[in-house]
Amino acid sequence: MKEVKFNEYAKDVVEQIGKGAFLNTKYHDKKNTMTIGWGNMGIIWGKPVFTVAVRYSRHTYELIDKAGEFSISVPLSGNLKKELGFCGSKSGRDFDKFKECGFTEVKGQKTNTPLIGECDIHYECKVVYKQAMEPALIDKSIDDKFYTNNDFHVLYYGEIVGCYETSK
Ligand SMILES: Cc1cc2nc3c(=O)[nH]c(=O)nc-3n(C[C@H](O)[C@H](O)[C@H](O)COP(=O)(O)O)c2cc1C
Known part of the structure; x- marks a missing residue:
């Protein structure tokens, strides 16, 4: 992994997020990854x-x-693409998705959370703020489209403490 500036691949990454990327997590010995289609990258609190x-x-x-x-x-x-489909439809409660997808677990450099060796760009993030969505404040068109079952999102703001490209 080669360290790069956090915004070096911003255009490519923002484009790809809409198609899918992997959100990796680890707590004690439990690790997991899931597909995300939404995400924001930018500057806040400097x-x-x-x-x-x-x-x-x-x-x-x-x-x-x-x-x-x-x-x-x-x-x-x-x-x-196949792996994005699998990790976006199966739960880590039922599958070891790293194993099922044959992913290479690359140790994080600044956090305990692993990276997926088969991917191109990686961010390590430490949560500096989290925000539960306030149902009363959501625009009605979004509420009707995404939250009829009340399964709201929690927004996690992660300070980017490392950004890497996979060495070819
Ligand atoms: C293209 C795509 C994008 C997705 N984006 C998100 C997302 O941004 N947030 C979310 O909570 N779930 C999202 N999902 C759904 C989760 O990836 C899916 O429910 C997954 O099975 C959850 O895995 P887990 O139970 O191991 O966390 C997305 C699924 C797909 C296919």
Whole structure:
């Protein structure tokens, strides 16, 4: 892994997030990854921050909330489509997704959360703020589209403490 500036691949990463990236979590000896399609990268409180949105129903929610950190591994060039599908439909409660997908677990450099060696770009993040969505404040069109079952997202703001590209 080669360290790069957090925004070096911002354009590619923001484009790919809409198609899918991996949100990795680890708490004690339990690790997991799930597909995300939403995320924000930018500056807040004078820090580079990656914000992810995790619904309460996810196994990932239990791990990220306890661990207070996470990592993101982004596949570029349309890679790992099958794995994005698997990790976006199966739960870590039922599967070891790293094992099922044959992922290489790369040790984090600044956190305890692993990265996925088969991906191209990676972020290590420490949660500096979390925000439960306030149902009364959501625009009605979004509420009707995404939250009819009340399975709201919690937003996790992760300070980016490391950003890497996989050495080829
Ligand atoms: C393309 C795609 C994007 C997704 N984005 C999110 C997301 O941003 N937040 C979320 O909570 N779930 C998202 N999901 C759903 C989770 O990936 C899925 O429910 C997963 O099985 C949860 O795994 P877990 O129980 O191991 O955490 C997405 C699924 C797909 C296929």
